[in-house]
Amino acid sequence: MSGRExxxxxxxxxxxxxxxxxxxxxxxxxxxxLLSLSRVDLAEGATTFAGLDAYARLWGDSRWWSSWSxxxxxxxxxxxxxxxxxxxxxxxxxxxxxxxxxxxxLVILPWALPTAVMALAWGWIFNxxxxxxxxxxxxxxxxxxxxxxxGHPGTAMAALIVADIWKTTPFxxxxxxxxxxxxxxxxxxxxxxxxxxxxxRFRRIVLPLLVPTLLVAVAFRVVQAYGSFDLIYVLTGGGPxxxxxxxxxxxFQNVFRYLDFGYGSAVATQAALLLAIAAALxxxxxxxxxxxx
Amino acid sequence: MSDLRGRELVKEFPxxxxxLDGVSFEAPGRKILTLxxxxxxxxxxxxxxxxxxxxxxxxxLDLDGLDLLGVPAGRRDVGFVFQNYALYPHLTVAGNxxxxxxxxxxxxxxRERKIRETASILGLEALLARKPGQLSGGxxxxxxxxxxxxxxxRLYLLDEPLSNLDAVLRESMRFELxxxxxxxxxxxxxxxxxxxxxxxxxxxxxxxxxxxxxxxGTPSDVYRRPEQVxxxxxVGSPGMTLWRVTRDGDGCRSGAARLPLAPPSTPAEDxxxxxxxxxxxxxxxxxxxxFQATVEGAELMGARTLFTLRSGDALTRVLAAPDACAGxxxxxxxxxxxxxxxxxxxxxIDGAIGTEAR
Amino acid sequence: MRRALFxxxxxxxxxxxxxxxxxxxxxxxxxxxxxxxxxxxxxxxxVTFEHVTALWERKPFGRYLLNSALVSAWATLLCLVCAAPxxxxxxxxxxRWRNRALLGLLWVGLFPPILLLFPLYEGVRFLGWINQxxxxxxxYAALHLPLAVWVLESAFRALPRExxxxxxxxGLRALDxxxxxxxxxxAPSVATAGLLVFIFCWNEFLLALTFLTRxxxxxxxxxxxxxxxxxxxxxxxxxxxxxxxxxxLPLAILVLVFQRRIVSGLTRGAVKG
Numbered sequence: 001m002s003g004r005e006x007x008x009x010x011x012x013x014x015x016x017x018x019x020x021x022x023x024x025x026x027x028x029x030x031x032x033x034l035l036s037l038s039r040v041d042l043a044e045g046a047t048t049f050a051g052l053d054a055y056a057r058l059w060g061d062s063r064w065w066s067s068w069s070x071x072x073x074x075x076x077x078x079x080x081x082x083x084x085x086x087x088x089x090x091x092x093x094x095x096x097x098x099x100x101x102x103x104x105x106l107v108i109l110p111w112a113l114p115t116a117v118m119a120l121a122w123g124w125i126f127n128x129x130x131x132x133x134x135x136x137x138x139x140x141x142x143x144x145x146x147x148x149x150x151g152h153p154g155t156a157m158a159a160l161i162v163a164d165i166w167k168t169t170p171f172x173x174x175x176x177x178x179x180x181x182x183x184x185x186x187x188x189x190x191x192x193x194x195x196x197x198x199x200x201r202f203r204r205i206v207l208p209l210l211v212p213t214l215l216v217a218v219a220f221r222v223v224q225a226y227g228s229f230d231l232i233y234v235l236t237g238g239g240p241x242x243x244x245x246x247x248x249x250x251x252f253q254n255v256f257r258y259l260d261f262g263y264g265s266a267v268a269t270q271a272a273l274l275l276a277i278a279a280a281l282x283x284x285x286x287x288x289x290x291x292x293x
Numbered sequence: 294m295s296d297l298r299g300r301e302l303v304k305e306f307p308x309x310x311x312x313l314d315g316v317s318f319e320a321p322g323r324k325i326l327t328l329x330x331x332x333x334x335x336x337x338x339x340x341x342x343x344x345x346x347x348x349x350x351x352x353x354l355d356l357d358g359l360d361l362l363g364v365p366a367g368r369r370d371v372g373f374v375f376q377n378y379a380l381y382p383h384l385t386v387a388g389n390x391x392x393x394x395x396x397x398x399x400x401x402x403x404r405e406r407k408i409r410e411t412a413s414i415l416g417l418e419a420l421l422a423r424k425p426g427q428l429s430g431g432x433x434x435x436x437x438x439x440x441x442x443x444x445x446x447r448l449y450l451l452d453e454p455l456s457n458l459d460a461v462l463r464e465s466m467r468f469e470l471x472x473x474x475x476x477x478x479x480x481x482x483x484x485x486x487x488x489x490x491x492x493x494x495x496x497x498x499x500x501x502x503x504x505x506x507x508x509x510g511t512p513s514d515v516y517r518r519p520e521q522v523x524x525x526x527x528v529g530s531p532g533m534t535l536w537r538v539t540r541d542g543d544g545c546r547s548g549a550a551r552l553p554l555a556p557p558s559t560p561a562e563d564x565x566x567x568x569x570x571x572x573x574x575x576x577x578x579x580x581x582x583x584f585q586a587t588v589e590g591a592e593l594m595g596a597r598t599l600f601t602l603r604s605g606d607a608l609t610r611v612l613a614a615p616d617a618c619a620g621x622x623x624x625x626x627x628x629x630x631x632x633x634x635x636x637x638x639x640x641x642i643d644g645a646i647g648t649e650a651r
Numbered sequence: 652m653r654r655a656l657f658x659x660x661x662x663x664x665x666x667x668x669x670x671x672x673x674x675x676x677x678x679x680x681x682x683x684x685x686x687x688x689x690x691x692x693x694x695x696x697x698v699t700f701e702h703v704t705a706l707w708e709r710k711p712f713g714r715y716l717l718n719s720a721l722v723s724a725w726a727t728l729l730c731l732v733c734a735a736p737x738x739x740x741x742x743x744x745x746x747r748w749r750n751r752a753l754l755g756l757l758w759v760g761l762f763p764p765i766l767l768l769f770p771l772y773e774g775v776r777f778l779g780w781i782n783q784x785x786x787x788x789x790x791y792a793a794l795h796l797p798l799a800v801w802v803l804e805s806a807f808r809a810l811p812r813e814x815x816x817x818x819x820x821x822g823l824r825a826l827d828x829x830x831x832x833x834x835x836x837x838a839p840s841v842a843t844a845g846l847l848v849f850i851f852c853w854n855e856f857l858l859a860l861t862f863l864t865r866x867x868x869x870x871x872x873x874x875x876x877x878x879x880x881x882x883x884x885x886x887x888x889x890x891x892x893x894x895x896x897x898x899x900l901p902l903a904i905l906v907l908v909f910q911r912r913i914v915s916g917l918t919r920g921a922v923k924g
Contacts, residue, residue, distance in 0.1 A: 016736060097661075117899055195393055
């Protein structure tokens with residue numbers, strides 16, 4: 001078969017995927033960017049080019065800034081805790097013990113269940129009057145009176161973070177588990193024979209060797225948490241008073257409630273852009289560090 | 294002095310697998326003891342028990358009279374060389390060599406001195422700043438050795454350290470390793486399945502199978518006087534020819550072939566008779582005590598050729614000069630070099646044994 | 652002692668993982684008075700199925716489940732059909748192109764989904780696909796394409812080249828080879844990819860919420876939102892819990908049955924990154 005035939009065949013094979021992505025991802029993204037640069041007048045049914053007006057407006061929009069800071073707080077706290085918890089869980093699951101398969105299955109359950117649905121479950125858990133969170137904490141003597149979790153800004157964010165941690169720690173756990181499994185048992189035995197105690201082995205052998213894996217987990221999780229919608233929409237709806245409104249929610253409100261399509265698109269685009277810039281910076285940093293070492 | 298002594302060591306794994314089935318041995322100080330056997334015979338398990346990586350189900354182990362089993366793995370003062378080297382991938386060669394010293398709280402200056410010393414013994418000075426991923430197999434192997442060496446332990450445990458090297462490198466490293474161990478005056482226990490390696494390296498040899506030690510002695514003893522059929526066939530290459538024979542008058546018979554060879558004077562009628570290819574004698578015409586055979590095959594092995602000679606349904610293998618055999622020949626198994634075994638117990642029968650000096 | 656602590660840790664982790672779902676199940680089976688009792692009643696006594704029956708009467712929950720299953724199944728199929736050939740091409744491509752493509756796909760997969768919502772909505776409305784399964788099937792297949800390609804590509808790469816060459820010499824065209832050689836030989840990975848995509852499709856909320864407005868057309872995730880109503884105050888918690896359980900039970904069973912496959916698929920994809 002000639003090289004040209006082979007190349008043609010390859011393009012045929014790639015076509016469905018390219019088409020699918022083109023239609024459902026690339027074109028929409030292009031459209032959203034275009035919209036962010038436009039003004040949509042519903043009354044007249046006209047869309048006019050507005051340049052960077054929306055972005056200028058964003059700059060002065062305090063609600064944008066607060067939604068962005070909420071997003072950062074949510075992302076930062078969630079990922080930080082998930083990282084520690086994920087490593088801890090992975091270390092536990094790394095040992096072989098009877099019934100490990102079942103335990104692992106149950107540990108990934110939170111991740112496999114629909115976020116939106118489980119958000120409702122968490123809403124019930126954090127219910128101020130009848131919620132089991134309050135009951136347990138009171139029984140344990142950690143709080144005196146029931147807390148209106150979803151009614152106060154700080155506690156609402158805390159509730160969100162707890163729910164998010166519950167949902168996505170399994171993912172981190174699995175990634176770290178894979179990383180642990182790639183560390184040869186021999187190396188740990190050599191360390192043991194060299195006289196390192198268990199904590200020393202963890203600190204000096206396991207952890208350094210886990211760093212690449214951890215970076216992957218962090219990268220994935222940061223991007224996912226940043227774009228989080230389901231959990232927040234269902235559990236707090238962005239409230240109380242917008243204290244848990246993230247950029248995804250703000251964009252959604254602008255488009256579907258205020259029907260301000262151009263502005264909503266700008267919110268979404270700007271948020272994505274900022275993420276992309278951060279990711280590119282991180283990648284460059286990682287690349288340089290890796291290269292030097 | 295570093296004498297290591299193990300008594301009745303048993304290691305049973307969950308599921309009932311007995312990796313060690315009552316092993317007793319002695320590793321005299323400053324000598325190299327090799328544990329030789331096929332895979333699954335328990336040699337690596339024994340090594341790991343000595344290192345402290347596994348605990349025996351029962352039995353005792355002591356070093357210079359002090360019980361070793363009560364001491365945790367990191368404190369036994371053993372240097373372990375893993376088959377796959379198990380180098381710390383994220384540390385440089387210097388880091389790999391120095392970790393154990395650092396953990397012991399050795400001062401940096403002294404540590405670096407020791408690292409440099411060890412590196413120069415093994416020819417690693419130029420590689421100290423590299424990481425294991427940047428080293429060749431042979432270099433990695435030397436770092437693994439160095440990691441054990443740098444601590445100057447009482448005991449060296451080596452788990453098939455040469456098996457991952459290619460054949461040529463393996464042979465040169467074999468000699469280097471022996472020289473090195475002699476130089477540091479070490480007590481070493483060496484595990485391998487390669488009998489040539491075992492024969493050339495060891496002061497003492499323990500042939501293992503099925504979790505037990507079948508025979509213990511110097512390589513020469515084990516080679517000249519195998520106590521069991523398994524040892525006889527496992528040690529020595531090319532392998533021994535074994536015939537199942539029945540007493541026949543003042544000789545014995547294997548199928549149609551008659552061997553003018555007197556079996557040991559015991560009441561038994563059936564025996565296993567074995568002879569090493571290099572001990573068989575071949576003649577162009579009939580000689581006293583010889584019998585006929587036809588040449589069936591010849592494999593050139595460098596200076597000599599391995600001939601396969603057929604007599605009836607039995608084959609004898611002979612290692613001789615390349616032009617020694619052609620067509621029909623006369624074969625003799627010199628009585629002094631024949632090994633006799635009991636077919637039922639597979640143990641050596643002492644009748645005529647190979648005691649002649651070679 | 653060590654072992655006891657370890658067992659305790661495992662139990663704690665297990666409890667943490669199942670507690671919220673378990674609590675929903677318990678709530679769903681409690682009579683109303685016990686749900687709103689203070690201090691909290693933990694175990695239902697007696698167990699009642701009234702919420703479940705009320706839920707199914709009030710809302711076409713069976714319909715929701717069916718819609719979810721259909722949409723997820725078709726989306727998974729479409730996704731795999733598009734991903735497999737692409738993965739086959741990538742698996743034999745020179746490393747530079749392959750890595751770039753995979754990395755590019757990764758970026759696509761990680762976009763904040765909110766970015767796509769409105770344009771897709773416009774398109775769906777333009778095509779008259781509101782409340783049609785197609786509105787979800789196509790975007791779902793596209794959104795999860797990167798994941799499927801990642802899983803399939805590594806599996807295909809592990810297949811010996813000789814088999815493809817034999818197929819080519821036997822006259823099989825490229826697409827045929829994917830269908831008859833790659834897919835069957837890497838069947839476990841195909842199943843893994845399919846499983847993961849199916850789960851993600853089932854769980855999707857944003858698009859389902861936006862594109863499906865008619866009750867009979869809703870998937871389970873969108874339907875749940877309607878059970879909840881607009882505010883969290885006048886909610887029939889018993890029914891809501893019943894709804895949660897019904898919505899998550901199929902998935903829970905799926906995960907428990909296929910856990911090994913799911914774990915290996917996820918970890919392989921993650922380690923690659």
